[in-house]
Amino acid sequence: MTTPHGVIETPMFMPVGTAATVKGLTPAQLQELGVRILLGNTYHLALRPGVEVVEAMGGLHRFMNWNGAILTDSGGYQVFSLAEQRKITDDSVVFRSHIDGALFELSPEKAVAIQERLGSDIAMCLDECPPSLGEEDEVREALRRTLLWARRCRDVQRKPDQALFAIVQGGLNPGWRVECAEALAAMDFPGYALGGFSVGEPTEQMLTVLAESTAPLPADKPRYLMGVGRPQDILEAVARGVDLFDCVLPTRNGRNAQAFTMAGPIKLRNSIYRLDPAPLDETCPCYTCRHFSRAYLHHLFRAEEMLGPILVSLHNVGFYLQFMAQIRSAIEEQRFDSFRAAHLARLGGNF
């Protein structure tokens, strides 16, 4: 996938940089880990510091000193999950900020304009994300509005160096997912996202519907599964044709003393690590694993020292990046099915 800020091999994982920062990590650390593309959250940035600040400071890349690629979501998901006093019509959604109650309005046209001003490499269409496990008529209505808004986003999108991705909705109804994907594919976007997954439904159900959702999408355009997920979910989604992922898990778990490793998770507050001289993962080349023992990390979390969340977030982002690189190698070498089977058999849900 080619962007104005570099070529990105897929499948790829995008660390989440909600408020113009990947929590706890410097851009230099991200670059050293091999991160090529980040996610920025339009809703959060529009509320704070405000798009006018980011624009005045030269755009999101310059503001946060990130020279790799950036994908911004449209804000739709947060409007439907975080904002208060939400009023939605076909024209727009009006809501109050969860931070200070300030009144905002987001329309397809405004979502595109904001993302153009942020200057991301990839922008997302405004979609309506129905409530998790919503009623049928809610899901159907959200699908209708998502298609309406996708066309309006496409029609106003002007920035030549920014790609606009559309979002497939349709809940857990495979027929509606196919209908939505086909309609969006007909509008010819440079990339497509799968939205409304990983919002409480069983994983098995997500995977079944996911396979149906990607089938109608053009094979030569990237597919992005929003907000997913655990390593095992990524393996299964790649098997179903997904190219891009984002998730807060590596940094959120990092702050909560949980490290991902190829041998399963490590919960660093556990006293079994008090005298453990081993690194998190003997085979991991990250800064944390090259230099620090589990005993030291255990101590940092017990003492509530900032360096604990920093070092484990760093390792976890590195883990995800290495995991994606292994997936890419397995695909290139035509052994992805056995790679996936071996990982799932060994670890199951126990990543």
Added chain:
Amino acid sequence: MTTPHGVIETPMFMPVGTAATVKGLTPAQLQELGVRILLGNTYHLALRPGVEVVEAMGGLHRFMNWNGAILTDSGGYQVFSLAEQRKITDDSVVFRSHIDGALFELSPEKAVAIQERLGSDIAMCLDECPPSLGEEDEVREALRRTLLWARRCRDVQRKPDQALFAIVQGGLNPGWRVECAEALAAMDFPGYALGGFSVGEPTEQMLTVLAESTAPLPADKPRYLMGVGRPQDILEAVARGVDLFDCVLPTRNGRNAQAFTMAGPIKLRNSIYRLDPAPLDETCPCYTCRHFSRAYLHHLFRAEEMLGPILVSLHNVGFYLQFMAQIRSAIEEQRFDSFRAAHLARLGGNF
């Protein structure tokens, strides 16, 4: 000053790494900033993770992955400021941990033994630190016990690659300070510290007594002013013969959104920085100043993002290191008096 972990030019500032970490910064970042020596707090390390953990993990340097020098305090100051249910005799001080109430005993012999097990480059004698602005008889009694304990520390100290520094007490009484300094100098330590300052007394009074306290100490041994201080205090103390400093200000202020600069402090939460594209300090070569605007740092603190404390702590430690390098250059070039006068005239107490 030569240590097993490198030669240290003086005057030098030591960032505080209380719990085997300088808050918010990686050893790699400290090294890049030019840090050569850190302070570790024996009281905190003995309580958590425990000296047996640090020792089992190969000593403090290896535990925290710091290849520069480390000075450990004796724990005395914290026993007298943090611990609970303290009982002191000439033999030892018995106290309860402020963390979990566990009972500990610290004697001169134990303080030396713990620091030998931590493996620091420089250990400190156990002293009695009288209460800030204490009564005359308390200060006098603490002086007597400090001298008694210094001799006992010296008598049990065995580690050939660890230097043991003595601590001058005596409150704000210049005569007692001189008496203490002379008695310790007669015991021939490889270095001397000035304790019990910066505990609430007026700066002018500290500086007057400080000059008296350093006079009896041998000129060819390092003098360390414990827990000091602000840049202007360091300038004045260097003028009075001090070589080493430690202070939590660069990291504590960094966490609280206050940056040190040669032009005075910057309080980053202030809304005047909302759209300020300048770095903290145009002339500063640190990572933060090379890559980030005040507007971005302002945003990070408003959004309560970890990267704010990280980046400003990094800059502040860098500021202190650069400031010490400027002092050393001024001394070498025999223009320290004018350097000091220019700084104090320009900034006064307004660093």
